[in-house]
Amino acid sequence: xxxxxxxxxxxxxxxxxxxxGAWNEGGKGESIWDRFVHRPGNVLNNDTGDFACDHYHRMxxxxxxMKKLGLQSYRFSISWPRVLPxxxxxxxxxxxxxxxSSGRGAVNPKGLDFYDRLVDSLLEVDIVPNVTLNHxxxxxxxxxxxGWPNRDNADWFVEYARVVFDRLGDRxxxxxxxxxxxxxxxxxxxxxxxxPGIRDYAQAYQAVHHLLLSHGKTVQLFRQGxxxxxxxxxxxxxxxxxxxxxxxxxxxxERVSQEFANLFLDPLFKGHYPEMLFDWIxxxxxxxxxxxxxLINQPIDFLGINHYRTELVAYDPDGALLKAKTTPFSASxxxxxxxGWGIDPPxxxxxxxxxxxxxxxxxxxxxxxxxxFPDTPDNTGFVVDEKxxxxxxxxxxxxxxxxxxxxNLQGYYAWSLMDNFELAxxxxxxFGLVRVDYKTGQRIPKQSARWYSEVIAQNGVxx
Ligand code: IFM
Numbered sequence: 001x002x003x004x005x006x007x008x009x010x011x012x013x014x015x016x017x018x019x020x021g022a023w024n025e026g027g028k029g030e031s032i033w034d035r036f037v038h039r040p041g042n043v044l045n046n047d048t049g050d051f052a053c054d055h056y057h058r059m060x061x062x063x064x065x066m067k068k069l070g071l072q073s074y075r076f077s078i079s080w081p082r083v084l085p086x087x088x089x090x091x092x093x094x095x096x097x098x099x100x101s102s103g104r105g106a107v108n109p110k111g112l113d114f115y116d117r118l119v120d121s122l123l124e125v126d127i128v129p130n131v132t133l134n135h136x137x138x139x140x141x142x143x144x145x146x147g148w149p150n151r152d153n154a155d156w157f158v159e160y161a162r163v164v165f166d167r168l169g170d171r172x173x174x175x176x177x178x179x180x181x182x183x184x185x186x187x188x189x190x191x192x193x194x195x196p197g198i199r200d201y202a203q204a205y206q207a208v209h210h211l212l213l214s215h216g217k218t219v220q221l222f223r224q225g226x227x228x229x230x231x232x233x234x235x236x237x238x239x240x241x242x243x244x245x246x247x248x249x250x251x252x253x254e255r256v257s258q259e260f261a262n263l264f265l266d267p268l269f270k271g272h273y274p275e276m277l278f279d280w281i282x283x284x285x286x287x288x289x290x291x292x293x294x295l296i297n298q299p300i301d302f303l304g305i306n307h308y309r310t311e312l313v314a315y316d317p318d319g320a321l322l323k324a325k326t327t328p329f330s331a332s333x334x335x336x337x338x339x340g341w342g343i344d345p346p347x348x349x350x351x352x353x354x355x356x357x358x359x360x361x362x363x364x365x366x367x368x369x370x371x372x373f374p375d376t377p378d379n380t381g382f383v384v385d386e387k388x389x390x391x392x393x394x395x396x397x398x399x400x401x402x403x404x405x406x407x408n409l410q411g412y413y414a415w416s417l418m419d420n421f422e423l424a425x426x427x428x429x430x431f432g433l434v435r436v437d438y439k440t441g442q443r444i445p446k447q448s449a450r451w452y453s454e455v456i457a458q459n460g461v462x463x
Contacts, residue, residue, distance in 0.1 A: 338429050
């Protein structure tokens with residue numbers, strides 16, 4: 001048995017748009033994902049998050065289920081337009097921005113009440129709430145004003161954060177500003193496969209800068225407000241290796257690694273953007289104003305790391321801005337998940353060690369790790385998902401190895417608590433520890449959920 005340190009935090013995660021449903025109920029405003037999936041010609045087989053897992057109506061049962069599974073922490077996100085239907089909060093910063101039909105800055109009390117009840121329900125059963133402010137569901141009203149490429153959006157995010165902190169900031173232990181800002185910026189504004197569906201690298205890089213700027217301003221607000229708990233940000237740190245030893249492949253791999261990791265880690269921890277990447281992208285560089293990098297480079301309490309896979313990177317003259325092509329890499333005998341992602345457990349400690357060695361070994365949490373496989377339920381709905389157990393076990397063992405190497409890792413969250421709306425892939429891939437019957441909404445813990453409960457109870461995993 002590999003025994004984790006006392007106090008190591010075990011949890012599972014979800015995000016608002018992927019599970020809540022109730023997309024237009026309880027006073028909620030429209031998000032960019034609502035608009036994206038309702039466009040004519042929806043490429044997701046007409047899948048939408050309209051109903052999703054119906055968590056908005058089933059929250060008490062879902063918390064009871066978490067308790068039954070023995071989760072010590074639950075990571076979830078708050079839907080910005082559920083709290084501020086038109087995006088803007090009571091203005092603290094500037095008078096600019098979209099005016100709203102309901103009055104600028106109108107807070108939706110029912111939306112805030114929902115999250116208030118969720119936090120209280122978790123605390124009642126001793127589950128630590130780990131709250132993400134932005135898991136990509138930007139209010140559509142703010143996208144209409146330019147979205148993340150618009151500098152004002154950073155201030156509007158701070159307005160939203162203040163509303164949430166004022167209500168929940170006395171009870172939440174762990175806050176993250178953004179989840180995977182790389183995804184929000186590049187899949188949303190460069191590749192167009194996520195909401196808002198824009199294809200423009202310059203907008204994507206500008207979005208990155210404003211996401212980071214809003215992070216820095218929010219951390220500052222959090223400190224000044226004296227709220228309880230700790231604050232950080234969650235990055236998706238996948239592992240990249242050169243596909244060969246040609247100079248061109250090595251350089252392409254460096255560019256891709258810099259875009260996923262250094263583009264965020266360097267400004268957050270060192271107060272500058274990666275020079276080599278910025279030279280390469282040339283005119284796509286974002287507009288950075290004096291003082292911005294200082295704001296972004298606020299001390300944070302922890303770094304959340306989402307990690308799923310390893311990719312090989314080769315030079316490719318047709319490979320978009322970075323002139324790179326990625327292909328999945330799997331450790332011997334591991335194969336790929338249903339997403340086509342290469343399974344390579346050693347990729348996880350490699351990324352954790354990079355943060356330890358190059359960014360001062362901050363307190364870290366693995367905020368997401370998991371896999372989708374085509375689960376086959378029996379006639380009672382029970383799923384024997386041995387492949388998921390193998391994946392999770394190997395990655396938890398790899399996390400243990402990282403701790404042994406001195407990585408300041410404090411917790412692990414499986415993705416996901418339950419099957420959910422997998423964004424650009426609709427309801428096809430199932431990542432859950434708990435199966436959701438999308439027709440009835442019924443939740444049925446899979447074999448992996450039972451296995452994970454034991455890991456938590458033992459605070460350890462088999463060798
Ligand atoms: O479902 C997503 C989640 O929203 C963000 N991280 C990756 C997961 C699996 O694709």
